Amino acid sequence: MSPINSLWFKWKSLKLPWRKMFLVGNDLAGNTYWEFKDALKPGRFRRIVKASPKIHYADVKVSPQWHQWLRYVRPEAPTIEEQQHELLRQQRMKYLAQRADERWASKPSFLDTPQQQPPPALQSHEPSYHTTRPNAAGKEEATAGHNAVDTAEGLQEQGLDATGSKKVKNPWDRAVGGPSENWQPESWNPSVSKR
Incomplete structure (x- = not known):
């Protein structure tokens, strides 16, 4: 603010007895705030804001x-220092909110599509695929990388499932074909009631 404007503001803010309107302060956008004596209520002052002539009325923003x-x-009217601290606080909050949004966006979400894992290899020549398995004599023998179909057939012959554990028979296999399997309801034949 220029020294002439500051002198003018000081002069207008003096509460002289013949004055009807007093300048209370201004904000960082250039708006001025005034008090004037209320004609209907003699002991009360009314408060108004006069927008800067450089700003269109639709663009006038009044701080909280x-x-x-x-x-x-x-x-009491807010001071310039208080308004500057509020502006710095708002900028700090926007920065912290931006950092929090970045941290939140970097974390994986349960709503994201899961990453597809490659299907299991059916045939491999890698050394980690070659395993040792006990043979019928109880000695361990190395198995070469072979086809998964051959492995599945060999496990079926031994009575083992795909994990190599003992296969358990399904208890529901015995329930198929019981006496109630082919049962059908009879048609309804009502009897004659006696009077």
């Missing part, structure tokens, strides 16, 4: 502190 003063929520 000045809005509280206009609505008589706070008795």
Whole structure:
């Protein structure tokens, strides 16, 4: 603010007895806030805001502190230092919110599509695929990388499942074909009632 403007603001803010309107303060956007004597209520002052002539009326924004003063929520008008601290606080909050959004976006979400794993290899020549298995004599023998179909057939012959554990028979296999398997309801034949 230029020294001439600051002198003019100081002169307008003096509460001289012949004045009807007093300047209370200004905000960082250039709006000025005024008090004037209410004609209907002699002991009360009315509060208004005059927008900067450089700003269109639709673009005028009043800060929350000045809005509280206009609505008589706070008795004292906010100072320039208070408004600057509020502006710094808002910038700090926006920065922290941006950092929190970045941290949140970097974490995997349960809503994301799961990553597809490659299907298991049916045939491999890698050394990690070659395993040792006990033979019929109880000695371990190395098995070469062979086809998974041959392995499945060999496990079926030994009575083992795909994991190599003992195969358990399905108990529901015995229940198939019981006496109630072919049962059908008879047609309804009502009897004659006696009177």
